[in-house]
Amino acid sequence: MTTGREKLDRQLVWNRLLAIVEEQAQALMRTAFSTVVREAGDLSAGVFSTAGGMLAQAVTGTPGHVNAMAASVGKFLRVHPLAGLKPGDVLLTNDPWDGTGHLNDFTVVTPVFRDGRCVALFAATSHIADVGGRGFGPDANDLFEEGIRIPIGYLYRQGERDETLLRLIRANVRDPVTAEGDLHSLTACNELGGRALLEMMDDFALADLAEAGGFIVETSRAAMAREIAALPDGAYHHEMTIDGYRSPVRLAVEISIDGERLHVDFSGSSPRSDAGINVPLPYTQAYASFGVRCVVGNEVPNNAGSLGAVTVSAPEGCILNALPPAAVSARHSVGQMLPDVVLGALAQVVPGLVPAEGASCIWNPVFLSAPGGGGNAGLVDFVTNPIFNGGTGARPGKDGLSTTAFPSGVRTTSTEINEATTPLVIWRKEYRTDSGGPGRHRGGLGQVIEVGHREGAAFVVSRMFDRIGHPARGRFGGGDGAPGAVYVKGGATLAGKGRDVVPPGGVLVLETPGGGGMGDPTERAEAAVALDLGAGLISGGAARSIYGLKADGLEPEDGPD
C-alpha cells in the first residue's frame, strides 16, 4: 500500500523527469549549429530506463523523431549491453534503421551512473546539415550515394573521445565544423540531463528509477488502454495517393482495434522507390503513431507505456518499410503524409475528432546561385533553404489553419532576412484566394510566392514538393484543397520534384496547396462566407457557385483584391 506521501512523490518525480528532458531539449536547440535544429526544432530528447524503455520525452522536438528515437535505445543496448557500459561512455549512430530514418539524424546515447551503477540513459537526436554524399535531397539511387553511415558504436569511451571516428566524420562531410559542433551539443545536452537527474534522485532519495519508472509506464499504458478500449473494435481501411518522385505513390492502411490494442498496418502500399523518398520503418512508426495520438490519448505523455499501446507494421520492401540500402534522404516527403492516411481511417472510428487532409508535406525549396553567376559575373554565390507551408485540413467545428506546418513542427524564416542574406527578392508572399477546400468548415489556405533575382540573374531551384497532382481531399462532403503549382511567370511549368535553372530576369512562382474542406459548403454559415469574401479569402465566383451565397450579399468589393 502506497502512502499518500509516496503517491505525491511519485508524481513530483514524474514532473521533474518531464522538466529535465525539456531542459535537455532546450539546451540542444540553443547550442545546435544546424539551422533546422535551432530554427525549426528538428530534434528530440528523452530519458530511458536501463532496460531501454523510454520514461519521458521532451515536448520540444518534431513528431518525426517520436517513437523512432524511443525504439533506438533498445537497439543500442542490444549492441552494447548495459553490463559493459562504464561512466564516461557515450554512444552514437546515424544509421537510418537504428536511428530516425536518414543519415542526417545523429542519435547520441549516454548512460548515467549513481554509486557505480547505471540508473538511466539519456538519448538525443538532431539533424546535422550535411553528411556528404549527394547532399540532402531525393536524387540518390541508394544509401551509399547519400553519405557517411556510422553503425552504433562509441563516441566516447570512459571520457576519451574516439578521435579516429571524429576524423572519419570530418573527412566525409562538407561542413566539418558544424558537424563536430552538433555532435558536441548532443553530448552536452545528455550530460546536462544526467546531472539534473542525479540531483533529482538526491532530492527524492531515490537509489534507482525502477519504481518511479514502472509507475510512469504503467499509468500511461493504462490510460492509453482505457482510451483505445473506448473505441469500437474493428478493422478500418483507408488509402491515399501522392505525387511521389517520378510516379505516384499509393499509401494504404488498415487500422485494427481489438480491445485495448490498436495496430496500424500499411500492407498494400507502393513498393520501394528507386529515389531517396523511401521510409525506414522507425520513421513510418513515428509519423503513423503521431497521427493516431493526435486524436487518441493526446494528453498522455510519450513514454514506453503510451507509445507501446499503438503498434505499427509495414511489409518488408514496401516504400514504408524500405530495407538497406534503399535511398532514404528525403523520407520526410512521404513520411509527413502518413498522419493524413491514418486519420482517414480513424475518421471512420471517431469522425468528430478528425480533420480533413492538408498540404502536409512542407515546401522547402533550395535556392542557389546559377553556375557562373547566372550570366552576371561578379555576383557572390549563395544558397538558402526557406520553408513555406500550405493549408491544413478543416477541423471538426473549425476551419483549417492557413499556411501552417502540420504534421511537421517547423517555423518559417522572415522575408526580410531571406532578402538581406541572399540576392533574391520575394515579390509576393500572400494567401492564395480560393485555395482552401470548400466546406461547412473551410480548409486552410495555401500561399503564392513570387521570387526573382535582384540583379536579374539566373538562379537555381531544387524542389521536393508534393500535392501537385494529388490535392488534399475534403471530408464528409467537403471539397478538395487546391493543388500546388510551380512555374516560371510567363514561362515553363516545373515538376514538383527536381532541379532547374530559372532564366535571367525570370520570376519563379510557387503556389502551395490548400487544405481539404469538411462538410457540405452550402451549409457554411452565411456570415462566415461573407467574411471570407470581404477578406478576399474566397472569390465572388466561389461564394456564389460553391457556397451558394445569394447575389444580393455580393456587392462588388472595392477592398484590397
Next chain:
Amino acid sequence: MPYDLAVDIGGTFTDVVLQDGETRTTIKVLTTSEDPADGVMQGIEEVLRRSGRHPGEARVMIHGTTLATNALIERRGAVTALLTTEGHRDALEMALENRFEQYDLNIDRPVPLVPRMLRLPVVERLDARGEVLVDLEPGSVRRWYGILGEQAVTSVAVGFLHAYANPAHERAVAALLAEEMPALTVSLSSEVCPEIREYERLSTTCANAYVKPLMSRYLQSLAEQFQARGFDCPILLMTSGGGITTLETAREFPIRLVESGPAGGAILAARLAQAGGYGKVLAFDMGGTTAKLTVIDEGQPLLSRSFEVDRSYRFRKGSGLPVRIPVIEMVEIGAGGGSIASVDALGRLQVGPESAGSEPGPVSYGRGGQAPTVTDADLMLGRIDPAGFAGGRLVLDQPAADRALERAVGAPMGLDTNLAAHAVSEVVNENMAAAARAHLGEWGRGVEDRDLIAFGGAAPLHACLLAKKLKLNRIVVPADAGVGSAVGFLLAPVGYEVVRSHYMTLDRLDYQAIDSLMQEMEAEAMAVVGAVADRNALEVNRRAFMRYLGQGFEIAVPLDGVLDGPTLRSRFEEHYAGLYGRTIGNLDVEILSWTLSLTESASRRTLAGETVRALRIVKPVSERPVFDVISAAEVSAGCFDRPTLSAGDCIAGPALIGEAQTTVVVGSGYTACVGDRGSLVICADDSAHAHRPGDRT
C-alpha cells in the same frame, strides 16, 4: 523639501506612493476602469491628506499602467488599418507558419489586431539595403481613403518591407495622410520598431497603432486633471524596459508602456540587490494569476527586445502577439494564488495555468468560486490567517476550501485533505522551480549561489519553499512588498533605447555607416531624455545583435570602446560562449541590428545600503498549527506582526509573519532577521549565511 509621487494602475488596484525623503506614504484604491484618471486622483488626494503635503511641492510624478496591455488582451483598441507593401499584406497573419503545440489539432493561431480587409497594399518596394526597387505611388494610398472612412478607422499603421533601412516611403505616406486625412492617428514601423523581420515589426507597429488613440486620450485627461489640482511637476511614464520617459514620448509610442508594472517590480529588486550587496539574484513576483521570475546579476536585470502580449494558450510561447520593444526579461508562468488545482485523466494533479482570478477568486473568498486554488491550499495548510486576510477586509471561508480540496484533489488521488493541500502547494512550487531552472539555463546563468527577492501578494507565502527546491541562499522580502512596482518606479532612471537594423558581416564592417547610425540614434534618444534628465549624467550603452552566419537567433553584444573587427569578434565569442558553452571555429559573424540607450547614471536613484544584524530572538504574539513540509505533520508555528518588528529582531521558523497584504512564511530550519531598512532576510540555519543572533551577518 519636495516629494515624489508614484502611481501604478493594475487591473484591480491602483497603488499610490508618496516618497518624502525617508518617509513613504502608500495607499491602494480600486482602479476606475471608466476613466482610470479618476482612481489616480482619488489615490493622490488620499496620500496628500495622510502626509499633509501640497500639490505645489511635488517634484515629479512617475506613472505606470496596465491600460495598454489590457486594451490589447481584451481587444478594446482602435479600429486600425495597416498600409503595407503590395504582395505582403498577409505577413502579419502568416506569422512564423508554425503551431505552438504539437498534439492539439484544435489550436488557434493568434488573431492579428488588423483584419485582412483593413490590411491595405501600397505600390512601393525597397530592397534589403534600403534602395528603391519600385517608387511609392501616392495613388495607391489614396485609393483606400474610402474604406478608411467606411470602416471608421481612427488609427493607421504604416509598415513597408525594409523600412528599417530606409524610412522615406513610410514618411511620405505619413505626410500624405497628415495633409489629406488629418484626423487619423499614424504609427510608422520605421519609428516604432526600425528592426529587421517584418512579422515582428508589423506586429509591434500595429499594436502601437491599436492602443495609441486610447492611451493618448487617457494621458491627456490625466495631465489635465493633474494640473487642475494644482500640480506643476512633470509626469513621467514607466516603460517596459525599466527606464522612465516623457509624456510626449509615451503618447507617441504607447506600446513601450506595456508591462510597466512588472518592470517596476524588477527595478525595485535590482536596487535592493545593489543596496544589499546581493550579487546573483532571482526576483520572484507571484500574484493572483501568474508568477514572474527575473534574473538580476550584479544589480542589473537581464534585458531583451522580444516579448509577447496575450499568450492566450496556457501562457505558451508563440500563442501571443510578438512585440519588439526594450523589455526587462522575465519568465511568466500560470502559477498564482488563484491557480486552479485539478486531477487529470491519468490521476495526475495539475495546478494552473487556469486561474480563478480575483472574480470569483478562490473558494475561500466565498464569491462563488467552486474550484480549489493555491490560496485555498495555503489557507488549509495554516499559512494564511482566515481572519487576517487583506488586512482583515475579507474573512476567508476555511470549511468551504476544505470541502473543495477534498472533492477535487483528495478523493480522486486518495489523499487526506491536509496532504492534498500540501500536494497543491508542492506542485505549484515545482512548476515555478522548473521554470526558474529553464530560464536560467536559457540565459546561460547558474542556479548556484543565488539569492531570492520575493514580492507580490503570494510570493512571501511560497518563497521559502521555492528557495529550498532551488537550493538558493537567502530570501529577501522587502518592506512595502505589496506596492513594490510603484516603489520601483521611484527608483527607475530616465532612459530611452532606440534600435536600427543595418546588416553587415564582420569581415566587411562599414565603419562610416556604423558611425552615422550611432550619431543618428544618439540624437533620437537625446531628444527624448534630454528634456528631463541631466545631460551631463547620462550613460550611453551601445549594443550589436550578432550571430554566426546563417543562424536563427542573434545575441546582444556590448559595444563600448574600440569598434574593430577582431575586437567585435572576440566580444561576440565571449558572449556566445557565456550563453552556449562554446564557440564555433572560423565561421563568419553577421550583425543584424544595433541599439543605443541613454540612461541617467544610477547614482541618483539608489536605495541606501541595508545592514542586517542579528541581535535578538523575539517571541511570537501567538501560535498557530501549520502543516510542516519536512515531517508532513502539523506543527505549531509562531505568529508575528511585521509592523511591530524592529531591526535586529530574529524569528526562528516555523513562523508566520503577517502584514497588510500578505504573510511571510518561514519554514522550519530557517531563521528570519529584520534589516535596518525593514527587509526580512531569511536563511537556512545550516547555511553559510545563517543568522546567529548577536553576530553580525
